[in-house]
Amino acid sequence: MAIKKRTRIQDVAAKANVSMMTVSRVLNQDAKVSDKTREKVMKVVKELNYRPNVSARRLASSKSFFLGLLYDNPSGSYTSQFLLSALKSCRAKGYHLIVDECSDYNQKTLESLKELIEVSRVDGLILLPPICDNPEILQVIIDANLPFIRIAPDTNLTASPFICMDDYQAAFEVTNRLIEQGHRKIGFIIGHPDQGVSRLRYQGYLDALRSHRINVPPEYIEQGLFDYKSGLDAAMNILSLEDKPTAIFASNDDMAAAVLSAANRFKLDVPEKLSVVGFDDTQLASTIWPHLTTVRQPINEMAALAIDLLSSGKFADLSLANKAQFRHVLDFSIIERESTQDITA
Amino acid sequence: MAIKKRTRIQDVAAKANVSMMTVSRVLNQDAKVSDKTREKVMKVVKELNYRPNVSARRLASSKSFFLGLLYDNPSGSYTSQFLLSALKSCRAKGYHLIVDECSDYNQKTLESLKELIEVSRVDGLILLPPICDNPEILQVIIDANLPFIRIAPDTNLTASPFICMDDYQAAFEVTNRLIEQGHRKIGFIIGHPDQGVSRLRYQGYLDALRSHRINVPPEYIEQGLFDYKSGLDAAMNILSLEDKPTAIFASNDDMAAAVLSAANRFKLDVPEKLSVVGFDDTQLASTIWPHLTTVRQPINEMAALAIDLLSSGKFADLSLANKAQFRHVLDFSIIERESTQDITA
DNA sequence: CTGAAAGCGCTTACAG
DNA sequence: CTGAAAGCGCTTACAG
Numbered sequence: 001m002a003i004k005k006r007t008r009i010q011d012v013a014a015k016a017n018v019s020m021m022t023v024s025r026v027l028n029q030d031a032k033v034s035d036k037t038r039e040k041v042m043k044v045v046k047e048l049n050y051r052p053n054v055s056a057r058r059l060a061s062s063k064s065f066f067l068g069l070l071y072d073n074p075s076g077s078y079t080s081q082f083l084l085s086a087l088k089s090c091r092a093k094g095y096h097l098i099v100d101e102c103s104d105y106n107q108k109t110l111e112s113l114k115e116l117i118e119v120s121r122v123d124g125l126i127l128l129p130p131i132c133d134n135p136e137i138l139q140v141i142i143d144a145n146l147p148f149i150r151i152a153p154d155t156n157l158t159a160s161p162f163i164c165m166d167d168y169q170a171a172f173e174v175t176n177r178l179i180e181q182g183h184r185k186i187g188f189i190i191g192h193p194d195q196g197v198s199r200l201r202y203q204g205y206l207d208a209l210r211s212h213r214i215n216v217p218p219e220y221i222e223q224g225l226f227d228y229k230s231g232l233d234a235a236m237n238i239l240s241l242e243d244k245p246t247a248i249f250a251s252n253d254d255m256a257a258a259v260l261s262a263a264n265r266f267k268l269d270v271p272e273k274l275s276v277v278g279f280d281d282t283q284l285a286s287t288i289w290p291h292l293t294t295v296r297q298p299i300n301e302m303a304a305l306a307i308d309l310l311s312s313g314k315f316a317d318l319s320l321a322n323k324a325q326f327r328h329v330l331d332f333s334i335i336e337r338e339s340t341q342d343i344t345a
Numbered sequence: 346m347a348i349k350k351r352t353r354i355q356d357v358a359a360k361a362n363v364s365m366m367t368v369s370r371v372l373n374q375d376a377k378v379s380d381k382t383r384e385k386v387m388k389v390v391k392e393l394n395y396r397p398n399v400s401a402r403r404l405a406s407s408k409s410f411f412l413g414l415l416y417d418n419p420s421g422s423y424t425s426q427f428l429l430s431a432l433k434s435c436r437a438k439g440y441h442l443i444v445d446e447c448s449d450y451n452q453k454t455l456e457s458l459k460e461l462i463e464v465s466r467v468d469g470l471i472l473l474p475p476i477c478d479n480p481e482i483l484q485v486i487i488d489a490n491l492p493f494i495r496i497a498p499d500t501n502l503t504a505s506p507f508i509c510m511d512d513y514q515a516a517f518e519v520t521n522r523l524i525e526q527g528h529r530k531i532g533f534i535i536g537h538p539d540q541g542v543s544r545l546r547y548q549g550y551l552d553a554l555r556s557h558r559i560n561v562p563p564e565y566i567e568q569g570l571f572d573y574k575s576g577l578d579a580a581m582n583i584l585s586l587e588d589k590p591t592a593i594f595a596s597n598d599d600m601a602a603a604v605l606s607a608a609n610r611f612k613l614d615v616p617e618k619l620s621v622v623g624f625d626d627t628q629l630a631s632t633i634w635p636h637l638t639t640v641r642q643p644i645n646e647m648a649a650l651a652i653d654l655l656s657s658g659k660f661a662d663l664s665l666a667n668k669a670q671f672r673h674v675l676d677f678s679i680i681e682r683e684s685t686q687d688i689t690a
Numbered sequence: 691c692t693g694a695a696a697g698c699g700c701t702t703a704c705a706g
Numbered sequence: 707c708t709g710a711a712a713g714c715g716c717t718t719a720c721a722g
Contacts, residue, residue, distance in 0.1 A: 006464065008699060019709045024701065032707055051464055055403040056699035059714045077628075080425030087444050096441050099432050119351065119396055228632045254632060261634030264609055283422075287573045287599060288633060289606030353715060364693045369717065377691055401715035404698045 007050045016044040027052060054094055064121040067310055068098045070113070070137070071128040077282040078299065079128065082151070085303035086126065093311045098122060102131045110140060117144045124148060124310035130194045132162075149306045154196020161309065163302050163328040167197045170295045170332045171204025174277055175249060177334060179212050182344035183247040183275060187220040189234045189259070191251035195226070201251045201279060220245055224255050231255025235262035244268075246343060247275035253285045256292050260339070271341035281335055290338035298330040305330070352395045361389040372397060399439055409466040412655055414444045415458070415482070416473040422627040423644060427473065427496070430648035438656045443467060447476045455485060462489045469493060469655035475539045477507075494651045499541020506654065508647050508673040512542045515640045515677045516549025519622055520594060522679065524557050527689035528592040528620060532565040534579045534604070536596035540571070546596045546624060565590055569600050576600025580607035589613075591620065591688060598623035598630045601637050605684070616686035626680055635683035643675040650675070 009027075013020045018041060025033050026041040033041075044050075058065050069086055071079050083099060090097040098120055102109045116122055117140070125141055125148040132138075132150035138159055141148050150162040178186055188205050191198030209216055219241055222234035231250055238248060239262050250256035256278030260270055268274045270290055278285055281296035305328060354372075358365045363382060370378050371386040378386075389395075403410050414431055416424050428444060435442040443465055447454045461467055462485070470486055470493040477483075477495035483504055486493050495507040523531055533550050536543030554561055564586055567579035576595055583593060584607050595601035601623030605615055613619045615635055623630055626641035650673060 006466075006699095010699080020700080021709055022707090025708085028701085034707060037707080053404070053699050055400040056714090057701075058400040059398070059404055059716085060699075060701040061714085062702085077422065077425070080422070080429070083428070084425070084444075088446075091443065098436065099429075101429075101433070121351075228634075232634065257632060258634070264634070284629070284632065287602060287629065289573075289577065289603070289609070351715095355715080365716080366693055367691090370692085373717085379691060382691080398715050401698090402717075404700085405715075405717040406698085407718085 006053070007048045009050070009052065012041065012044050012048055012050050015048065016041050052094065054096075057094075063123050065095050066098055066120050066122045067095050067307065068100060068116050068120070068122040068125045069128070070100050070102050070125060070131050072101075072103050072131045077284065078280060078297070081282075081299045082128065082303045085300040086307055089304045089307035090311075093307060095123075095307070095311050097307075102134075102137070110136060113137060113140055117141070117146060122146070126306045126310065127151065127153075129153065129197070130192075133194075133196070147310060149309055151302055151306065152195075152197055154199075157327075161326045161328070163305055163330065165297055165302075165330050165332045167200035168204040168207075170279070170334070171201040171249075172208045173204075174279075174293075174295055174334050175205045175208035176212075177336075178247050178249065178275060178277065178340065179208065179214070181275070181340065181342040183245075184214055185220070185243070185245040185247070186214075186216060187222075187238045187245040187248040188216075189222050189224040189231055189238075189248065189250040189255050191224060191255075192226040193223070198226075198251060205249060217243075224251060226252050226254060228254050228258045231258030232262055235259040236265075239263065239266045239268065239274075245274070247277065247340070249277040251279055253278035253280045253282045253292055253294055256294065256339070257284055257288050260288060260290075271339055275340040275343075277340060285335075286337070293334075293336045293338075293340040296333045296335050298332065301330050351398070352393045354395070354397065357386065357389050357393055357395050360393065361386050397439070399441075408468050410440050411465050411467045412440050412442050412652065413461050413465070413467040413470045414442055414473070415447050415470060415476050416444070417446075417448050417476045422629065423625060423642070424473065426627075426644045427648045430645040431471065431652055434649045434652035435656075438652065440468075440652070440656050442652075447479075447482070455481060458482060458485055462486070462491060467491070471651045471655065472496065472498075474498065474542070475537070478539075478541070492655060494654055496647055496651065497540075497542055499544075502672075506671045506673070508650055508675065510642055510647075510675050510677045512545035513549040513552075515679070516546040516594075516624070517553045518549075519624075519638075519640055519679050520550045520553035521557075522681075523592050523594065523620060523622065523685065524553065524559065526620070526685065526687040528590075529559055530565070530588070530590040530592070531559075531561065532567075532583045532590040532593040533561075534567050534569040534576055534583075534593065534595040534600050536569060536600075537571040538568070543571075543596060550594060562588075569596060571597050571599060573599050573603045576603030577607055580604040581610075584608065584611045584613065584619075589619075591618075592622070592685070593619065594622040596624055598625045598627045598637060598639055601639065601684070602629055602633050605633060605635075616684055620685040620688075622685060630680075631682070638682045638685040639680055641678045641680050643677065646675050 009020050009023050013023045023041050026038050127150045129152045132153045133155045148160050150160055152164040153162050190202050224230040224234045248259050250259050256276050259276045263270050263274050270276055278292040278294035281294045285292040285294045354365050354368050358368045368386050371383050472495045474497045477498045478500045493505050495505055497509040498507050535547050569575040569579045593604050595604050601621050604621045608615050608619050615621055623637040623639035626639045630637040630639045
């Protein structure tokens with residue numbers, strides 16, 4: 001089979017009657033090209049369907065066209081969904097994503113990170129929660145003077161631009177929704193104490209209750225760890241109470257799934273006897289029965305934005321001074337499914 | 346901050362008193378180097394912690410050091426687990442993985458694949474089921490004369506080396522286990538008809554019953570599609586029967602989760618009144634309650650092996666003549682959890 | 691078995 | 707605003 005030669009920058013230059021340099025400048029958004037030349041070049045680029053050779057570009061330039069993604073928990077569907085989106089965005093932008101797992105945080109993690117910076121020479125880094133709040137890791141990245149973006153960070157909010165959703169508002173609204181549906185006795189399972197979103201969701205829940213002058217007994221509130229087991233323990237405690245709540249809001253879907261199981265053990269039909277709300281809208285939410293009412297996180301959008309910020313030179317301008325570019329709060333939505341019910345009737 | 350210069354092949358060559366070429370040969374496993382020279386070079390490589398620059402290598406050589414992964418279903422935890430492992434293995438071998446989604450199979454899919462081959466110039470491809478059985482896709486890859494490995498293929502078994510587990514044997518054994526536990530009335534939910542593993546699992550179930558001379562009424566067997574909804578429909582049908590089974594074996598975990606929900610609706614306690622078995626040991630299996638008894642697929646091992654075969658030059662030797670290298674059947678294991686119970690007592 | 695030269699396809703740095 | 711030269715760090719192809 002004859003192997004088709006890939007179009008090179010030279011081919012474009014020849015056909016457009018300019019030098020390679022000019023083509024290179026056009027492609028790299030260099031300002032110093034006349035509009036006329038730029039258009040001429042772009043026309044040929046499209047005709048020839050030219051796509052720069054990433055390896056040559058990487059070799060010649062100071063940029064590596066690698067981006068790194070650091071994550072903690074490989075099993076979470078949050079992580080894998082984010083990863084898939086990030087991979088897709090990177091490919092579209094001619095970058096490659098290097099993924100590094102940082103669970104079991106230890107000295108090796110830091111060495112692995114340093115290798116990512118020094119050997120792979122990533123141009124930028126994305127940190128998922130909760131690794132994005134680890135001070136030692138942040139310090140290494142800051143020392144290397146590397147651009148990085150954090151997803152839903154909790155601390156050091158001025159250390160880097162970050163992307164998040166309004167966890168507080170989402171929890172507030174979904175709690176409000178339960179109240180609208182007639183619920184007054186609403187239990188809550190708090191998320192993992194290491195994650196900032198846990199506090200935000202908890203506060204949203206509390207404030208929604210307060211704004212309706214609803215008091216909730218302390219036994220209705222349990223600490224969880226974002227996993228199924230902790231959710232089950234918490235739910236068993238709450239549902240063992242003499243005076244049971246009519247609804248339980250769990251800080252993520254995994255724990256909400258556990259609430260479903262606990263309700264089952266207590267022979268409490270969901271949603272007839274107990275409404276259950278989760279958070280995240282992971283795949284689990286529409287896998288278990290009844291399907292969970294939950295809050296959808298814009299995971300794909302977060303990933304795409306992170307890659308976009310890091311790959312487009314925009315990052316250089318970012319600073320605390322430039323607030324608008326610094327903090328990105330994306331929209332969530334509340335998904336009502338079969339696990340909640342209006343009890344005003 | 347002073348940027349540390351990366352060690353280059355020249356640095357190694359200089360320190361080892363040989364030419365760059367010799368270092369290159371040692372690193373690329375070229376046979377024609379004396380043992381003495383090889384050792385000398387390797388010693389320096391280790392001392393300097395030299396790691397070749399992938400981009401330079403890629404640019405100079407005919408290999409791209411890119412591997413492609415084609416998958417269908419992005420939401421399956423099977424897919425994401427495979428992906429994560431493959432990513433890890435690739436990085437360890439100096440390769441990069443380009444991931445391409447082929448769901449909604451259409452003309453665009455083929456074009457995207459051609460781009461992967463012609464523009465990205467992948468050195469090899471991994472196909473996940475069921476895309477690995479698509480004849481048009483296979484034809485494109487074969488025409489391009491590209492090495493590829495399929496995971497759990499159903500058809501065209503001689504078209505490429507493949508990796509799988511013994512789905513038949515696993516289904517046989519897990520059904521046997523149910524029989525040992527006293528179950529005689531065992532329902533079954535078949536997997537998606539497009540996937541070869543569905544038939545293998547079904548056959549394993551049938552043969553286990555037959556080997557114990559157990560007859561099962563046809564109403565105990567339902568067709569599913571590997572998703573929750575189809576599993577729910579199937580389970581509702583089976584559990585609506587007057588003479589209910591004491592156990593249901595679903596062809597994957599998602600459908601087994603649905604059986605749990607259906608049992609719940611019929612007020613059948615699991616495992617007291619109904620034992621439930623899944624397949625795959627995805628995260629879901631240990632998330633829902635009760636935790637599922639299921640078959641663990643060696644997903645991580647499959648991914649690592651696929652990358653290993655494609656990245657090590659071994660592939661060139663592979664052919665039908667070399668059977669041992671052609672068909673890789675990895676070990677499974679049966680995981681017993683809380684969804685099954687012995688009823689002989 | 692080992693090496694000197696050329697080149698992969700880009701960008702950097704310097705000119706004009 | 708545009709271009710000619712040099713070089714990124716490797717490997718291929720050719721010598722010896």
